Amino acid sequence: MWADFADPADRHLALRIADDDLGHAWLMHGDRRIHIAEVHQSGDPPAMGRYRQRVLAGQPPEVPYDEALPRHHWDPAARRDQLDGFGVDATVVFPNFGLLWERPLQDDLPATLANMAAWNRYAVGAAQEGRGRLHPVAHVSLRDLDWLDAQLAYLSSNGIGLAMMAPGLVDDKPLSHPDLDRAWAAFVHHGVTPVFHISAFPHPFHDEWYDDDSDVVAPVLSSVFIWTAPALALADLAIHGVFARHPDLRLGVMELSAIWVPMFLLMLDGGFDFHSRFNGEPLTRMERRPSEYVRNQFRVAAFGYENPRKLIHQAGDLFMFCSDYPHAEGMRRPMEDYRLTSGDTDGELGENLYGGNVGWLLHLDT
Numbered sequence: 001m002w003a004d005f006a007d008p009a010d011r012h013l014a015l016r017i018a019d020d021d022l023g024h025a026w027l028m029h030g031d032r033r034i035h036i037a038e039v040h041q042s043g044d045p046p047a048m049g050r051y052r053q054r055v056l057a058g059q060p061p062e063v064p065y066d067e068a069l070p071r072h073h074w075d076p077a078a079r080r081d082q083l084d085g086f087g088v089d090a091t092v093v094f095p096n097f098g099l100l101w102e103r104p105l106q107d108d109l110p111a112t113l114a115n116m117a118a119w120n121r122y123a124v125g126a127a128q129e130g131r132g133r134l135h136p137v138a139h140v141s142l143r144d145l146d147w148l149d150a151q152l153a154y155l156s157s158n159g160i161g162l163a164m165m166a167p168g169l170v171d172d173k174p175l176s177h178p179d180l181d182r183a184w185a186a187f188v189h190h191g192v193t194p195v196f197h198i199s200a201f202p203h204p205f206h207d208e209w210y211d212d213d214s215d216v217v218a219p220v221l222s223s224v225f226i227w228t229a230p231a232l233a234l235a236d237l238a239i240h241g242v243f244a245r246h247p248d249l250r251l252g253v254m255e256l257s258a259i260w261v262p263m264f265l266l267m268l269d270g271g272f273d274f275h276s277r278f279n280g281e282p283l284t285r286m287e288r289r290p291s292e293y294v295r296n297q298f299r300v301a302a303f304g305y306e307n308p309r310k311l312i313h314q315a316g317d318l319f320m321f322c323s324d325y326p327h328a329e330g331m332r333r334p335m336e337d338y339r340l341t342s343g344d345t346d347g348e349l350g351e352n353l354y355g356g357n358v359g360w361l362l363h364l365d366t
Helices: 008-013 045-056 076-086 109-130 145-157 178-190 220-224 228-239 261-279 290-297 308-315 334-342 348-361
Strands: 015-019 025-029 032-036 091-093 134-136 162-164 193-197 251-254 298-302 319-321
Touching: 008 109, 076 091, 076 109, 076 134, 109 134, 109 145, 145 162, 145 178, 193 228, 228 251, 228 261, 228 290, 261 290, 261 308, 290 298, 298 348, 308 319, 308 348, 319 348
Parallel strands: 091 134, 162 193, 193 251, 251 298, 298 319
Antiparallel strands: 015 025, 025 032
């Protein structure tokens, strides 16, 4: 996919999937192994563990990757047709391998941008095959603002409404840095919504905290503190006035949990107010409190077990249904399994949870 959809001049930078001598498939950049290419079985994380132990033991796969991979994991038409059985009208689709390689390639900006652009071109075709039912999410970086503007223009003109980006520093600059204001203006101008998603973005804590964990993409500490990166990024954008300066900016958070949001909104205003009183003036002069900007311009996906009904009552109508299908930690029966744990979210309460809020991120209301 990366070589096929990369600019011809950049094809030497393309990622690829290749088998090792035992027959295990790997995500590769040149001769460098980035991560094992695994076949997920939805709702069955232990199956992943068994396979990873097989790799570590030097045993060949029981079934080769190309044979084990279900068609609906890579064929947009098959995924589209599968939705009827789930009782789902439409779905947001993230780049599976795009969740693995951004941090490993962070020192190679040309390769980073070339592979992001390749996925984005593929995403346009996937959306067309989806016939309005698939909403692929683009993959972008704020490290080259000319490149970003051109990508957002291309995506917008081809009906792509969401773009995944890292909730972290951009070449040592916070997301609120004045040099990045052009990026937020570009998202608004082109009508593409930035979203944060769990992936191999830079760690929110020092790298040494994670060094003894063999899982370089999802170390234990990243799971424990899954909410810290998006919370820090949101706070930075709110208290430094990015939302205030760009009132039409919308931002989504996916698969990074939601149970933290009520406490975060309380602490956001509390910390901002305390700092203002302690220093005699606010850090940033704004017409509204920071939490008001967040509530007006942000939506977050909530897992069913987080009790979205309770979260809505605590923090407002900010939450979205998510399934993480077809990943192993996701739900085999998205709607049915979600409702088993989410509480009573039918009727008016569920209208935005099950579609309205993600539609708002996609600008379907405009």
